């Protein structure tokens with residue numbers, strides 16, 4: 001049995017600290033631990049954001065990072081929306097490339113990859129700053145070799161449609177920030193316990209959005225339907241890549257609102273499939289939608 005996704009780390013990572021005026025020169029340090037003041041802003045007010053991207057080994061042996069520019073742009077946006085110090089995109093790119101290059105020999109062969117977790121958070125020791133951004137911060141690039149996400153059996157997922165609650169506050173949806181996952185945890189734990197769902201598909205007020213960490217796609221014959229971008233959900237790089245490929249293949253791409261009613265109607269027809277998209281899950285097939293205690297294959 002392979003180690004669980006994201007539990008094995010390479011021993012070093014690139015790191016830089018912002019002191020309020022300048023970023024320190026990035027260094028390669030041990031990834032065993034970092035030192036933080038117990039009053040650090042992130043530990044109290046969740047001033048944190050991260051990214052998830054992958055480096056792949058190609059047939060010619062070279063190691064290539066998938067669409068790094070998109071993740072760096074999203075990290076900058078997350079940092080800005082959280083009031084964290086601005087990152088320098090070129091420096092972030094260099095730190096990601098340096099960390100991947102450092103462990104290039106250990107990038108697993110496909111379907112494995114090196115999962116890259118850039119992380120940025122507020123470090124200012126100031127527990128009175130509940131409504132004020134952290135002046136100082138830390139940014140590092142942690143990497144983790146991952147195997148086949150589906151090694152445990154490529155079984156179709158059970159999704160609970162949740163139309164009462166929401167994953168996170170609507171204005172936080174497009175920020176890849178720790179607090180959003182904490183916010184989604186209760187409904188996900190409840191769905192696991194009560195109906196053995198693998199994931200919750202959040203559909204606040206009947207508007208089909210996304211799951212806890214992946215986007216939702218409905219594939220109905222030649223049409224692929226997914227929610228249009230707004231600030232309420234995370235704009236996945238995988239989602240964007242799949243929509244581009246689908247368009248190139250001649251499929252009709254519909255980015256628009258889809259209601260729970262329409263989803264259930266379409267899903268009941270033959271030739272209609274659903275999937276979750278994300279860097280970790282890639283494209284994971286949905287087998288069952290559960291709504292108001294009813295199972296719909």
Ligand SMILES: *Cc1c(COP(=O)(O)O)cnc(C)c1O
Nearest residue numbers: 213214215234236237238278279
């Ligand atoms: C990371 C994430 C996704 C998928 O984004 P990718 O860029 O495709 O990996 C979707 N939804 C949420 C909530 C996420 O955290």
